[in-house]
Amino acid sequence: MRITETMMQTSYLSNLNSVKEKMAILQKQIVTGKKIEKPSDSPVGTSRLIRISDQLGQTQSYLNNIDNSLSFLDETTFALQTIQTEALTVLGKLTDLENPLNQTDLNLYADTIDNSLKLIMDVANSQTDGKYIFGGTDFAENPYGYSNDNLSIDFKTDVSGEISVKTSSTTLQKINVTGTELFGTIVSMSGSLDELAVNGTITNASTSVYDSFGNQFTLETSYEKTADNTFQFTYDIKDSNGDSVFTTPPASQEIIFDQTTGRIVSVNGTSSTTISVSAPDSNINFTMNFDALKESETPAGIVTSANQQTDIFNLLKGISDNLRNGILPTPEQKDAVEAFNSHVLSTLSNVGNVTNQLTSLQSMLNQQMLDLQQSEQNVNGVDVEKAIIDLQNQDYMLQLSNQLASMILPMSLMDYL
């Protein structure tokens, strides 16, 4: 084969380019620490990197959510502890008042109870990060306050809203204690309705409910079967004369049960199993909860019961007002404060559980972040030592190539003539 100067030059340049190209890639990898700079460097790797990066972003976001939630739960715990301390203070005072020796200056005790009430209200209205701790999701105004006539304490906003945050791709964690859960009166519906009843069958149930001043009313409920697994629920609240507190009857609600399990599927088209009832003119506020209500072929009847007569605010106000009028607290009132104290303790325990759960999840997500970062490193990381050795090797090749070229390329017969 004839070998011409151009052939040698072309071949030399081609090899030189090849070596320099490899060196440029290695240099870039060492400087950036990344193997993949563009999709064509590794199409599969790019796809994996995009997914890993997305997962990293989401996991970081879950961790941020948990950080914020833990901070919110810390504030909630502190608030609950304060409320519980005040409940204990009130209980102490109520116990003191059982001793006739302490019944001389009832106003002093009324002042103490008023102070506790004020503190509990302050805490109930406290905020963290722009959110009312016990205000549900309605932040329009302070959730708890005196009525316009100053005679009772009202729930000014809807305090039943739940705040839930995503803590993993599949978990939505409720992080707040709603005002309804902590302070509200909850009327629970339990028992079962007749699954086999013919349409038009009506089941009635009733229980006592109380206004802010402790006056008794009757909650009358009615379930009319309208279709398979479907009942129309109506209710009314009547005073001691049998008159309704509503000027217009409340709208009926459709309750649908699951045919197989017998559990509630929806109340009035939503998955929420609670209904807030409010008769402001009568100072009546409570929540009906249908969680425990079922449909069964062997119905056990309906039981309707309330967790308390009145909320802690109006209870304490009632006690204080009575004391100023020379009336001692009743044992039922003391029992109600004790029940509230137990409820706060139980809520604290629940908050503690959620906090522990989130802390565990936080550790798990931190580990997941490390694993994802490791995966990212495996896909895109550069073995720097290997890259440096490869670069050195290519540099030797380049120097050798240049040396040879400088010796051979300029030489021809002409140099010897």
Next chain:
Amino acid sequence: MALTKIFDISNRTLTAYRRALEVTSHNIANAANPYYSRQRVIFESDISDLNRGFVWGNGVKIRDVQRVRDFLIDMQIRAANPKLYDSSKQSTLIGQVETIFSEPSDLGLSNLISQFFTSFQELSVTPNSSALRTSVVNAATNLSAKVNSINSSLATTKTDIRNEFKSDVDQINSILQELQTVNAQQFDFNYKGAPINDLLDKRDALIEELSSLVNVTVTIDSNNNAVVSIGGAFAVDRLYAAKFEMVETNGKLSMQLEGSNAPIVLSGGELNALSDVYSNKIPEYQQKLDEIINQLVNSVNEIHSTGFTLTNPQQTGINFFEAYSNGSLTINPDIVRDPNNIAVSSDGTEGNGDLANSIAELNNAELLNGSTLIDSYSSLMSNIGNEKSLADNFSEANQLVIDQLQTQKLSVSGVSVDEEMTNVLKFQRTYEAAAKLITVADELLQTLINMV
């Protein structure tokens, strides 16, 4: 034989070898010219005389100056060239497209989509936080800016490709015109007995250049004319050079004979790469991107429009994105002006962020043919990367073929300075010997004259 014949033979020898040295110097002068084919002097002995029963030699003459060329290699190069330039151009163009997406990096669309959904997820924790609402608007603005930038860059790339295609078609017309001129010139020179080797080199260089632009079929006729057709359409011969024009039909870029209505079939060369990337690849990428963004916009709007704003009076039925059309993603200007218009409350209360959660969950929802938006996008990126990688591999393989063929061509047609210098020495010595012969003949003649 007359004594003077020595003068004649020597004189012819001097002429022949001076001419040979000229050819050698021409070769050396073109040693670095990649399109030059070395030329070789073919010597032959002059026809001998028969006189008085003796054969008297007449010395040497130049029969021909040949252009050393292997036509089989030329054909192979013409066949391989369109493949090389097609794949290398595809690699360059897809490389430009992949850089537009800035993947994989923090500035890539995938990261911005993730950040967009993450901002909603963080908003769900404190939905009344103006800082988090602003963060959602910022994330959406970044997303929209990137989407718009990608689409506008793709559009610019297409415009550049279109301009380059047109410029290449003009270049093809110019080459065809030049080829026709060279065909005619070489035919004329050949007819007049003038040397045509350099014209043939020019012709072959033009054909090689043409084959880098488009797939060509070349026939060399008995008169050394190159008859070329492009994609089945006649392009040039000695008498006529066709003119082509760029044509775009239904978004497909092609080339056709001026005045005809039949686009030619492109199958190689830079033009094919330009046409393929312009007509098929970029529209395919754009369509997939549009599917992803449209799905994102529709899904987010569907949820967002059911939510309540934080404004006074409270509003519902508001879309988060105003529109995604003509490659432009616009956020509802009311939301940009006042982030309180972000509607993530499902029940109208300030602290309800249910819908922010629902929007954030879209990131993991299988919205596009059983895939999440990020999965679909990563698949698009993988597809672009694969096509670029494939084009790189083809280009590398074709480059190897061309390198081999060019090496073979250089081996046959390239100038070897050593070889030429050897020839210089050989021709110079022969020239010197012939000159010496004249001196000898002169002395012989002088001796003869002195005898008289």
